[in-house]
Amino acid sequence: xxxxxxxxxxxxxxxxxxxxxxxxxxxxxxxxxxxxxxxxxxxxxxxxxxxxxxxxxxxxxxxxxxxxxxxxxxxxxxxxxx
Amino acid sequence: xxxxxxxxxxxxxxxxxxxxxxxxxxxxxxxxxxxxxxxxxxxxxxxxxxxxxxxxxxxxxxxxxxxxxxxxxxxxxxxxxxxxxxxxxxxxxxxxxxxxxxxxxxxxxxxxxxxxxxxxxxxxxxxxxxxxxxxxxxxxxxxxxxxxxxxxxxxxxxxxxxxxxxxxxxxxxxxxxxxxxxxxxxxxxxxxx
Numbered sequence: 001x002x003x004x005x006x007x008x009x010x011x012x013x014x015x016x017x018x019x020x021x022x023x024x025x026x027x028x029x030x031x032x033x034x035x036x037x038x039x040x041x042x043x044x045x046x047x048x049x050x051x052x053x054x055x056x057x058x059x060x061x062x063x064x065x066x067x068x069x070x071x072x073x074x075x076x077x078x079x080x081x082x
Numbered sequence: 083x084x085x086x087x088x089x090x091x092x093x094x095x096x097x098x099x100x101x102x103x104x105x106x107x108x109x110x111x112x113x114x115x116x117x118x119x120x121x122x123x124x125x126x127x128x129x130x131x132x133x134x135x136x137x138x139x140x141x142x143x144x145x146x147x148x149x150x151x152x153x154x155x156x157x158x159x160x161x162x163x164x165x166x167x168x169x170x171x172x173x174x175x176x177x178x179x180x181x182x183x184x185x186x187x188x189x190x191x192x193x194x195x196x197x198x199x200x201x202x203x204x205x206x207x208x209x210x211x212x213x214x215x216x217x218x219x220x221x222x223x224x225x226x227x228x229x230x231x232x233x234x235x236x237x238x239x240x241x242x243x244x245x246x247x248x249x250x251x252x253x254x255x256x257x258x259x260x261x262x263x264x265x266x267x268x269x270x271x272x273x274x275x
Contacts, residue, residue, distance in 0.1 A: 014258070017258065018257075038189050038190060041189070041190040042190050045190065045192065046257050048193070048199070052200075052210055052264070055201045056201045057117050060112075060116065062109045069126070070126075076101045079097060080101065081105060
């Protein structure tokens with residue numbers, strides 16, 4: 001990466017943060033992250049934040065009673081597969 | 083039977099096809115509403131409301147956007163309406179969220195590799211729930227659709243009826259806001275230990 005102000009670099013990293021974190025969207029930014037310990041910590045903690053939120057909100061099985069009430073409200077109870 | 087055919091049959095009044103569509107989507111819609119509203123009763127209300135709207139409006143569905151996008155849009159809008167009615171006090175994300183905490187800092191505390199921070203830890207779970215609860219509706223929906231549901235930027239933009247650029251901006255701010263929330267807590271612990 002060419003010599004840039006810290007603000008410019010951070011701006012690019014911020015833009016990258018709106019992309020797929022594992023994607024190839026901005027190789028230059030990824031190269032910078034791997035060479036700059038400060039930005040790497042920032043990037044790693046954003047990534048960990050997303051991972052934790054994803055694990056915390058993992059898919060739940062729909063409760064049977066919720067499903068039964070749904071089919072009843074829709075007047076489809078005779079067609080509900082159990 | 084393909085989804086297009088199922089939708090077509092349901093539109094013609096085939097209850098079997100309709101029931102199959104409900105079975106196919108009920109769990110996804112329930113989880114989506116639960117993620118946005120963070121409350122099981124509310125998620126059930128949205129689940130029922132979404133499918134009632136689907137039945138009522140199915141004749142207007144023209145297939146241009148795909149059934150998945152259409153039903154997700156209905157469920158997201160219904161969840162947003164409910165969230166707004168609850169009048170929760172969200173934390174305002176400043177417009178300079180992208181930069182304000184970064185420019186002057188020389189270093190950050192790295193808590194990302196600490197095995198203590200996992201969701202089996204009740205304190206972490208509650209911290210995550212509180213952080214998402216503080217996220218206002220426009221940021222919350224983008225974060226949930228894109229980062230939790232892992233939909234593409236394009237799909238997220240279509241569901242929310244906003245531009246892809248807007249999705250990226252909101253996603254970036256949501257991610258940085260949540261990182262700040264967790265960092266306030268985790269960094270202290272790392273420094274203490």
